[in-house]
Amino acid sequence: MSLNEYIDHKPTIETDRLILRPLLPSDTDALKEWMPDKSIYTYWGKNPGRAEKDPALLFEKIAKPAKSFHLGIADKRTNKVIGDIWVYRIEQNRMATVALRLAKKVHGRGYGTESLSAMTKFCFEKTELKRLWTEVDVRNTASCRILEKCGYTREGLIRQGRMVNTWCDYYIYGILDTDFRI
Numbered sequence: 001m002s003l004n005e006y007i008d009h010k011p012t013i014e015t016d017r018l019i020l021r022p023l024l025p026s027d028t029d030a031l032k033e034w035m036p037d038k039s040i041y042t043y044w045g046k047n048p049g050r051a052e053k054d055p056a057l058l059f060e061k062i063a064k065p066a067k068s069f070h071l072g073i074a075d076k077r078t079n080k081v082i083g084d085i086w087v088y089r090i091e092q093n094r095m096a097t098v099a100l101r102l103a104k105k106v107h108g109r110g111y112g113t114e115s116l117s118a119m120t121k122f123c124f125e126k127t128e129l130k131r132l133w134t135e136v137d138v139r140n141t142a143s144c145r146i147l148e149k150c151g152y153t154r155e156g157l158i159r160q161g162r163m164v165n166t167w168c169d170y171y172i173y174g175i176l177d178t179d180f181r182i
C-alpha cells in the first residue's frame with residue numbers, strides 16, 4: 001500500500017508488547033487516566049488542551065481525515081491505551097515529523113523506544129517516506145535517549161527557537177531511510 005492509502009486506512013502495527021492502532025471511542029476512559037496529566041507536556045511548550053482534558057472530544061466529527069497518522073499505543077495484554085504516536089507535517093510524501101507521549105506511570109519500561117522504533121520501521125518499509133524528524137527540548141533527556149536508541153541523529157541545535165507555544169533551546173533529530181537500512 002502507498003502512504004496515501006495508509007492515510008485513508010490507518011495501519012495497525014504490532015510489537016512484542018504493544019499494538020499501535022487507531023483510537024476508538026471505547027478508549028475514552030483509558031485516555032482520561034493520563035491525557036490530562038500536565039507533567040507529560042513539560043517539554044511541549046503547552047498545557048493540556050481541550051481534547052486532552054476531555055478525550056471524548058477526539059471522537060467528535062472529523063469532516064476530512066487529516067493527512068497524518070495518529071495511533072494509540074495499547075498494551076497488548078489488556079488492549080488498554082497507554083500513549084499515542086503521530087506521524088504528521090507530511091511533506092510531499094517524502095518527509096514527516098514524529099512525536100509520541102506515554103502515560104507517566106509507564107515511563108521507563110522501554111515502551112517509548114519500542115513504539116518509536118516500530119513506527120520508524122513501518123514508515124520506511126511500508127511507505128514512500130524518506131526522512132523522519134522531530135524537535136526536542138534540550139532538557140528532555142528521555143526523548144533524546146529514545147531517538148538515539150532508534151537510530152535518529154542529532155542534526156542540530158536551535159537556540160531560543162519557537163516550539164509549539166514556547167521559546168526554548170531545542171535539538172533537531174532526524175533519520176533517513178538509508179540510515180535505517182544500514
Ligand SMILES: CC(C)(COP(=O)(O)OP(=O)(O)OC[C@H]1O[C@@H](n2cnc3c(N)ncnc32)[C@H](O)[C@@H]1OP(=O)(O)O)[C@@H](O)C(=O)NCCC(=O)NCCS
Binds near residue numbers: 101103112113
Ligand atoms: C519521551 C517518552 C515517550 C519516553 O518514553 P519511555 O517509555 O519512558 O522511554 P524508554 O523507557 O523507552 O527509554 C527512556 C530512556 O531515557 C532514559 N532516561 C529517562 N529519563 C532520563 C533522565 N532524566 N536522565 C537520563 N536518562 C533518562 C532512560 O534511562 C532510558 O534510557 P536507557 O534505556 O538507555 O536506560 C516519555 O518520557 C514521554 O511520554 N514523555 C512526555 C512526552 C514527551 O516528551 N514526548 C517526546 C516529545 S515528541
